[in-house]
Amino acid sequence: MSDWMKIAGIRSSEITDEAVFKKRRQLIQASVAAGLTGMIASDAIADGHALKKPIAKSPFSTDEELTSEKTATTYNNFYELGTDKSDPSRHAQRLKTEPWSVVIDGECDNPGTFTLEDILKPHAIEERIYRLRCVEAWSMVIPWNGFALGDLLTRFKPNSKAKYVAFETLQDNDLPGMQTRALDWPYREGLRIDEAMHPLTMMAIGMYGNTIPNQNGAPMRLVVPWKYGYKSIKSIVRISFVEKQPPTSWNMAAPHEYGFYSNVNPEVSHPRWSQAKERRLSGETSGLAALFSSKVETNFMNGYDEEVASLYSEMDLKKFF
Numbered sequence: 001m002s003d004w005m006k007i008a009g010i011r012s013s014e015i016t017d018e019a020v021f022k023k024r025r026q027l028i029q030a031s032v033a034a035g036l037t038g039m040i041a042s043d044a045i046a047d048g049h050a051l052k053k054p055i056a057k058s059p060f061s062t063d064e065e066l067t068s069e070k071t072a073t074t075y076n077n078f079y080e081l082g083t084d085k086s087d088p089s090r091h092a093q094r095l096k097t098e099p100w101s102v103v104i105d106g107e108c109d110n111p112g113t114f115t116l117e118d119i120l121k122p123h124a125i126e127e128r129i130y131r132l133r134c135v136e137a138w139s140m141v142i143p144w145n146g147f148a149l150g151d152l153l154t155r156f157k158p159n160s161k162a163k164y165v166a167f168e169t170l171q172d173n174d175l176p177g178m179q180t181r182a183l184d185w186p187y188r189e190g191l192r193i194d195e196a197m198h199p200l201t202m203m204a205i206g207m208y209g210n211t212i213p214n215q216n217g218a219p220m221r222l223v224v225p226w227k228y229g230y231k232s233i234k235s236i237v238r239i240s241f242v243e244k245q246p247p248t249s250w251n252m253a254a255p256h257e258y259g260f261y262s263n264v265n266p267e268v269s270h271p272r273w274s275q276a277k278e279r280r281l282s283g284e285t286s287g288l289a290a291l292f293s294s295k296v297e298t299n300f301m302n303g304y305d306e307e308v309a310s311l312y313s314e315m316d317l318k319k320f321f
Contacts, residue, residue, distance in 0.1 A: 088215035145206030166246035
């Protein structure tokens with residue numbers, strides 16, 4: 001077992017055997033035969049079909065009140081589609097997700113360019129209800145559908161030099177937001193490899209039991225629930241295993257405001273506002289109503305500190321923010 005697998009707390013028995021998933025559509029048949037009715041075949045996503053319920057429930061899920069699907073799909077940050085919260089849903093059709101491929105490269109034994117179907121084929125889908133905290137001091141609770149990022153990364157056999165995982169979003173000059181200089185395109189993000197391999201870190205391909213909408217990061221996006229939302233990069237086209245800390249878009253744009261780690265920490269304020277409280281967008285709250293929704297106390301690591309705080313036990317979290 002690799003050192004980074006030990007650090008992330010991943011047992012060999014938890015890694016999906018690719019041989020089990022050799023042929024398309026067999027996962028549904030095998031799941032029914034085994035009584036695992038909560039699983040679906042991920043090739044249904046690759047074929048452009050919506051996710052079908054039931055989906056396996058995850059023990060990682062919170063029992064907090066969900067944000068409505070309408071709010072979660074119309075109040076978004078996705079600067080490639082515009083900087084206003086309503087822009088991504090208005091311009092969603094401009095994002096073309098078919099065909100889709102993902103480059104896997106860097107310090108790994110199995111690099112290559114893979115179709116979306118290649119990426120998703122071996123994975124059973126589960127529902128994880130996660131809080132997503134945005135740096136603007138608002139948050140949502142969303143039922144994401146997907147699988148552990150670590151299960152995907154393991155397939156490409158990162159080597160001992162792989163200390164970080166870097167991600168890039170699609171760069172398409174036809175997207176309206178990319179005509180601006182809001183950021184240095186393409187959008188980039190990164191995680192330390194033990195963060196990426198942590199069981200909480202998720203590759204999402206759906207939400208609310210449906211295929212993930214364009215404005216929310218179709219066809220695949222990251223969800224890292226203990227970090228601010230901008231770490232959960234959308235519409236991923238490249239995953240790179242690298243030895244040195246990779247550049248990330250918001251840290252490049254404003255390093256004094258946005259650190260590489262970006263862990264939710266109510267004791268570390270953004271230079272322009274406090275992070276001690278957040279506005280929870282529950283029910284149908286969105287738009288102007290979001291500005292007046294009630295505030296709640298922000299939890300350290302977004303409430304996931306019991307699971308992930310050990311990753312940072314030797315770090316000064318005010319310095320490495």
